[in-house]
Amino acid sequence: MAALVNAHLVTSQTIKLSSELGSSELREGQVLGGLRFPLKPLRAKKLRNGRIRSAGENGSTSSNGSASRMVPIEEALKGRNATFLSKRSDPRINGTANGGAKSSTNGAAVRKSNAYENANGSANGSANGSVNGSSGGRTNGFASPVMMSRQLEGVSIGKVNGSASTDVVIPNVDVAKRVLQPPVDVTKYDEQPLRVLPSDEGFSWAKEDYSATQRNIDVWSFVLTLRSRVWLLDAKWTYIGGFTEEKQKARRRSLAVWVRERILQLGPTFIKLGQLSSTRSDLFPAEIVEELAKLQDRVPAFSAEKAMAFIEKELGAPVDELFADFERQPIAAASLGQVHRAILRNGERVVVKVQRPGLKRLFDIDLNNLKVIAQYFQNSESMGGPTRDWLGIYEECATILYQEIDYLNEGRNADRFRRDFRKQKWVKVPQVFWDYASQKVLTLEYVPGIKVNDVAVLDAGGFNKSKIASLAIEAYLIQILRTGFFHADPHPGNLAVDADGSLIYYDFGMMGEIKSFTREKLLEMFYAVYEKDAQKIIQALIELGALVPTGDMGSVRRSVQYFLDNLMDQKPDQAATFSAIGEDLFAIAVDQPFRFPATFTFVLRAFSTLEGIGNTLDPDFSFAKIAAPYAQELLDSRNGSQSGSQYFVQELQRQAADARDATVAMPQRVQRVDKIMRQLEAGDLKLRVRSLEAERSARRASVMQMATINTIFAVGLANIGVTLSTAQGISAVSNSSFVGAGVFLLLLVNNVRRMRNLDKFEKML
Numbered sequence: 001m002a003a004l005v006n007a008h009l010v011t012s013q014t015i016k017l018s019s020e021l022g023s024s025e026l027r028e029g030q031v032l033g034g035l036r037f038p039l040k041p042l043r044a045k046k047l048r049n050g051r052i053r054s055a056g057e058n059g060s061t062s063s064n065g066s067a068s069r070m071v072p073i074e075e076a077l078k079g080r081n082a083t084f085l086s087k088r089s090d091p092r093i094n095g096t097a098n099g100g101a102k103s104s105t106n107g108a109a110v111r112k113s114n115a116y117e118n119a120n121g122s123a124n125g126s127a128n129g130s131v132n133g134s135s136g137g138r139t140n141g142f143a144s145p146v147m148m149s150r151q152l153e154g155v156s157i158g159k160v161n162g163s164a165s166t167d168v169v170i171p172n173v174d175v176a177k178r179v180l181q182p183p184v185d186v187t188k189y190d191e192q193p194l195r196v197l198p199s200d201e202g203f204s205w206a207k208e209d210y211s212a213t214q215r216n217i218d219v220w221s222f223v224l225t226l227r228s229r230v231w232l233l234d235a236k237w238t239y240i241g242g243f244t245e246e247k248q249k250a251r252r253r254s255l256a257v258w259v260r261e262r263i264l265q266l267g268p269t270f271i272k273l274g275q276l277s278s279t280r281s282d283l284f285p286a287e288i289v290e291e292l293a294k295l296q297d298r299v300p301a302f303s304a305e306k307a308m309a310f311i312e313k314e315l316g317a318p319v320d321e322l323f324a325d326f327e328r329q330p331i332a333a334a335s336l337g338q339v340h341r342a343i344l345r346n347g348e349r350v351v352v353k354v355q356r357p358g359l360k361r362l363f364d365i366d367l368n369n370l371k372v373i374a375q376y377f378q379n380s381e382s383m384g385g386p387t388r389d390w391l392g393i394y395e396e397c398a399t400i401l402y403q404e405i406d407y408l409n410e411g412r413n414a415d416r417f418r419r420d421f422r423k424q425k426w427v428k429v430p431q432v433f434w435d436y437a438s439q440k441v442l443t444l445e446y447v448p449g450i451k452v453n454d455v456a457v458l459d460a461g462g463f464n465k466s467k468i469a470s471l472a473i474e475a476y477l478i479q480i481l482r483t484g485f486f487h488a489d490p491h492p493g494n495l496a497v498d499a500d501g502s503l504i505y506y507d508f509g510m511m512g513e514i515k516s517f518t519r520e521k522l523l524e525m526f527y528a529v530y531e532k533d534a535q536k537i538i539q540a541l542i543e544l545g546a547l548v549p550t551g552d553m554g555s556v557r558r559s560v561q562y563f564l565d566n567l568m569d570q571k572p573d574q575a576a577t578f579s580a581i582g583e584d585l586f587a588i589a590v591d592q593p594f595r596f597p598a599t600f601t602f603v604l605r606a607f608s609t610l611e612g613i614g615n616t617l618d619p620d621f622s623f624a625k626i627a628a629p630y631a632q633e634l635l636d637s638r639n640g641s642q643s644g645s646q647y648f649v650q651e652l653q654r655q656a657a658d659a660r661d662a663t664v665a666m667p668q669r670v671q672r673v674d675k676i677m678r679q680l681e682a683g684d685l686k687l688r689v690r691s692l693e694a695e696r697s698a699r700r701a702s703v704m705q706m707a708t709i710n711t712i713f714a715v716g717l718a719n720i721g722v723t724l725s726t727a728q729g730i731s732a733v734s735n736s737s738f739v740g741a742g743v744f745l746l747l748l749v750n751n752v753r754r755m756r757n758l759d760k761f762e763k764m765l
């Protein structure tokens, strides 16, 4: 690892208590403020300032003998401001050490101030006091939070007890900076000012006494108003001054804004569903999808009191006891919960994810209503009922929602994801502190990072953005094609970059799983994409159930070929992006026999999000360029360890076998063709051909016909208007003729626009 250290770490006043005399070294692998310490030990003597000796603590760390215990400065310096030197550790290590320690300082006056804002604290020199160290307390790796907090209450810096001594090292800023040469001022993100989030106080769903009846009324009044507004969209007579496409578009836009606002009013269930729908251009019009995308960062937060009371209820102990410090202001608020920073009693910096209270009850009511709505949609022609699986979509959403409010499930997902990426050191997944976890509260290692879309900060830190883009794609390919367990919501808020350029993943509430058969087929499709083989892709899609084979596969093949050509030869300035491809695919699906299973839409959604991230990070970003070497690697690994000649021989054998099968089957096939021909001639067999191309031509002809009629009427009426006004001067009749001509002209413009769209569509195929 390059010698990377966070300037914040060294500008902070840090204290380390270690059992080993003179071991006031910062070792490789130690973690400061969530960032791993570099390379070689840094002798304490290089760092000025004081030392304190204290009792050894290693002995008390049962789960990892080598783990040296970090003690918060505040515990050492009674109320002084400082940031902690912490250690990334196995959850079991937390809560160890100091079991049975006697406190001489009564918890060292847990400070209420913001520990994160004290990077330049004044804890200089020696910290006085006596340490009543671990005194051989047997540790309980999985102590309950309450028990642990009780034990840790006694963590104290006071009189040194025992023969060992503790070093307290307070690095000098300048010396440390010079020695460590940080490449980036990570204080920029580690100490970033907190955004003031809007409060949830004005929203009825946030009230404790919100009744189920009131909720039903609120939901149904939204649904019914929405239905009538959608109906009004197409009721041409309701447009004052006559219907125009522009007016309809404006009405649709105002409807979309209204939907977004009402969704915010309706709260968590609808916000989450709105966020999920914000990529379903196959289901909703573009204006709605655009507005729904804005829901991502406009979610109100709940008060610190509410959060703290909820934590106490969930974890069974007051926040004061559980944490040495708990930041009242959340660092983020999302539809289902919010995130607070905190410091454990052992000095570990963590984030506490607190779920919005009352979510389960709200979901139960809302999903009951939504099920009725889905059933209505399913039976409604205008909502595409017969062709869209609204009930399936409802089931999918309900599953996601209930899964997302089970934070224990999220914790398990995080652990699994971390295990999947254990070999890729460039992917970081926060540790879960299981002792501080419940179904509604999750405590995770604090791993600050720069969000992948925060280009200005990445630039200022000198990060290699195209490398980050490549890593993001590669990490995703590993998930989809190798492990089969993928992050289904990789939006920029859930992906950050560490000081050493590694990727940090947050939020494991929504994970997808690809079964091995599907993975195998996706892998085949991936190779086929790499080889630009449309036929193989179609075969894989059929086997995946994403494509229903029909007689007219020619146009499907051409569509696929079009995407292949655009995808593989994609240039940054070309619009053939994943999101465009997704939209086009969905548009084409109306005509063609594609069916998109949930996994497929999630994968496509994830790829288009990643593509967006890639484009933000690197103007020359090309998905294909990044994927190609990866595909090659997979191809090589698929061909196993066989040498080139072995592979060649195997390929020859395969082709020979194909040829043999074809030859053996030939006489049978000829016989069948002959039989069919005779049946046709005898009139026993009728062939009904449905040609999608012919249907498209018919649609085109009908638009042309309408355009011709509109032209005739426009010109005719304009002629009458001109004739009348020259003969009789401007009159009501001549004016009406001009107006009529204008209307037909507009219709003509509309026809021309439709023709252009059809042309564009034709070219795509």
Ligand SMILES: Nc1ncnc2c1ncn2[C@@H]1O[C@H](COP(=O)(O)OP(=O)(O)OP(=O)(O)O)[C@@H](O)[C@H]1O
Residues within 6 Å of the ligand: 331, 332, 333, 334, 335, 336, 337, 338, 339, 351, 353, 430, 444, 445, 446, 447, 448, 449, 493, 494, 506, 507, 508, 509
């Ligand atoms: N372990 C962590 N260390 C540092 N920051 C974190 C950590 N976990 C979460 N965050 C911050 O909190 C934000 C929200 O977290 P997260 O996405 O897990 O919450 P959420 O409620 O699941 O949100 P949503 O599902 O809407 O994305 C993240 O974008 C990140 O900025």
